[in-house]
Amino acid sequence: MSQPKQVALSWSSGKDSAWALHLLRQSADVEVVALITSFNEAAGRVAMHAVRRELVERQAAAAGLPLWQVELPWPCTNEDYEARMADVFRRALAEKIDAVAFGDLFLEDIRAYREKQLAGTGLEPIFPVWRIPTAELARNMISAGLKAKLTCVDPSQLDRDFAGREFDAALLRDLPASADPCGENGEFHTFVHDAPVFATPIAVKSGEIVERGGFVFADVLPA
Numbered sequence: 001m002s003q004p005k006q007v008a009l010s011w012s013s014g015k016d017s018a019w020a021l022h023l024l025r026q027s028a029d030v031e032v033v034a035l036i037t038s039f040n041e042a043a044g045r046v047a048m049h050a051v052r053r054e055l056v057e058r059q060a061a062a063a064g065l066p067l068w069q070v071e072l073p074w075p076c077t078n079e080d081y082e083a084r085m086a087d088v089f090r091r092a093l094a095e096k097i098d099a100v101a102f103g104d105l106f107l108e109d110i111r112a113y114r115e116k117q118l119a120g121t122g123l124e125p126i127f128p129v130w131r132i133p134t135a136e137l138a139r140n141m142i143s144a145g146l147k148a149k150l151t152c153v154d155p156s157q158l159d160r161d162f163a164g165r166e167f168d169a170a171l172l173r174d175l176p177a178s179a180d181p182c183g184e185n186g187e188f189h190t191f192v193h194d195a196p197v198f199a200t201p202i203a204v205k206s207g208e209i210v211e212r213g214g215f216v217f218a219d220v221l222p223a
Contacts, residue, residue, distance in 0.1 A: 004028065004029055004030055004031040005029055005030050005031070005098045005099055005124075006031055006033050006096060006097045006098045006099070007024060007030050007031065007032050007033065007097065007098065007099045007100070007101050007126060008032070008033065008034040008035070008036050008068070008092050008097050008099075008100050008101070009021055009024065009032050009034070009035050009036065009100075009101045009102075009103075010036050010037075010100060010101065010102045010103065011035035011036060011037045011056070011059070011060075011067070012037070012046065012048075012049055012103065012189070013037065013046050013049050013051040013055070013056050013059060013190075013191050013192065014049055014103075014148065014189055014190040014191065014192060015141055015146055015148045015167060015182070015190045015192050015195075016103035016104075016105060016129060016182065017035075017103040017192075018146060018148075018192040018195040018197055019103065019128075019129055019137070019140075019141055019146065019195075020101055020102070020103040020128040020129050021035075021063065021195075021197045022144070022195065022196050022197050023128040023129065024101060024126075024128050025197065030126075032065065032101070033065070033066075033095075033097065034065060034066050034067075034068050034092075034095075034097070035059075035060050035063065035065050035066070035067050035068065036068045036070060036088055036100070037056050037067060037068070037069060037070065038070040038071075038072050038081075038084070038085075039053055039056075039069055039070065039071055039072065040072055040074050040076075041071040041072060041073060041074065042073075042074040043074065047072065047076075048152055048189055049151050049152060049189045049190070049191060050151055050152055050189075050217045050219070051151055051191045051220060052219075052220070052221075052222075053069075054222060055191065055202065055204070055220060055222060058202045058222070059192065059198070059202065062197075062198035062199050062200055062201075062202060063197050063198060063199075064199060068088060068091070070084050070085065070087075070088055071084070072084060082117070085117060089117075089118065089121045089123055092123060093121065093122055093123065097123065098123070098124060099123055099124035099125070099126045100118060100123050100124075100125060100126070101125075101126040101127070101128055102114050102125065102126070102127055103128070103129055104127055104129070104130060105129055105130065105131070105132065105134060105137070105182055105184045106130070106131060106134070106184060107184060107185075111125075111127060111130070114127075134180050134181045134182040134184060135172075135181045137181070137182055138167075138172055138181040138182050139169075139172070141167075142167070142168055142169055142172075144195075144196055145194065145195070145196060146167075146192060146194065146195045146196070147166065147167070147168075147192070147193055147194040147195070147201070148166070148167040148190040148191060148192045148193065149164060149165070149166060149167070149190060149191050149193065149204070149206070149218065149220055150162055150163055150164060150165050150166075150167060150171075150188045150189070150190055150218060151163075151164075151189055151190060151191045151217060151218050151219075151220055152188060152189040152215055152216070152217050152218075153187070153188050153215065153216045153218075154186050154187055154188070154214075154215055154216075155211070155214075155215070155216050156214075157178070157179060157185070157186070157187045158175075158176070158179060158187050158188060160209075160211070160216045162174075162188060163188075163209050163216040163217065163218040164206050164209055164218030167190050175187075191204075191220050193220075202222075203222065203223035204220050204221060204222060204223050205220075205221050205222075205223040206218065206219070206220065206221070207219030207220060207221045
């Protein structure tokens with residue numbers, strides 16, 4: 001019997017990453033062996049999601065996986081980002097990893113960028129949740145017990161009051177028709193505090209809500 005494909009998962013701290021891990025773990029042909037998260041090293045938070053480092057470390061512990069932390073300078077140029085990620089890919093190869101998985105849903109340009117990043121590295125890009133209809137996907141996540149908070153909202157697409165809300169059935173009902181149910185167009189980003197992939201939930205409480213750089217951020221604190 002052949003060994004399962006060794007996979008590192010790009011982990012944003014949000015629901016799509018958690019669901020990608022959930023799907024990957026259902027395949028006997030795949031073994032997820034690490035989570036990769038990039039942090040704004042000045043703020044100690046996940047880029048865009050603005051989630052505290054400590055909470056991502058708790059997610060990794062709950063998932064039973066090592067967390068590979070990628071430190072990004074601020075401000076971060078695309079060249080800086082690609083250089084730091086190239087280092088991670090070299091580490092993955094050195095540790096006998098076969099593929100890197102991503103939680104992208106349907107944005108073709110983002111997928112093409114990931115594929116270009118990995119081209120020639122020897123690592124295969126994998127997209128476990130690709131093209132799952134997002135209304136169906138959102139309902140499946142919630143019915144499976146995934147719990148997440150909206151940590152970042154784009155106020156040009158959603159009302160500011162969505163920041164800090166739970167990703168639940170009530171939220172799906174309240175989203176405007178123009179919004180993707182999973183926020184794939186950048187309407188919102190999330191932090192997962194419970195999911196089928198976690199051994200235990202992560203206790204959190206809501207912090208302050210601030211507007212910065214054209215986005216509304218809801219802080220999530222360890223409880």
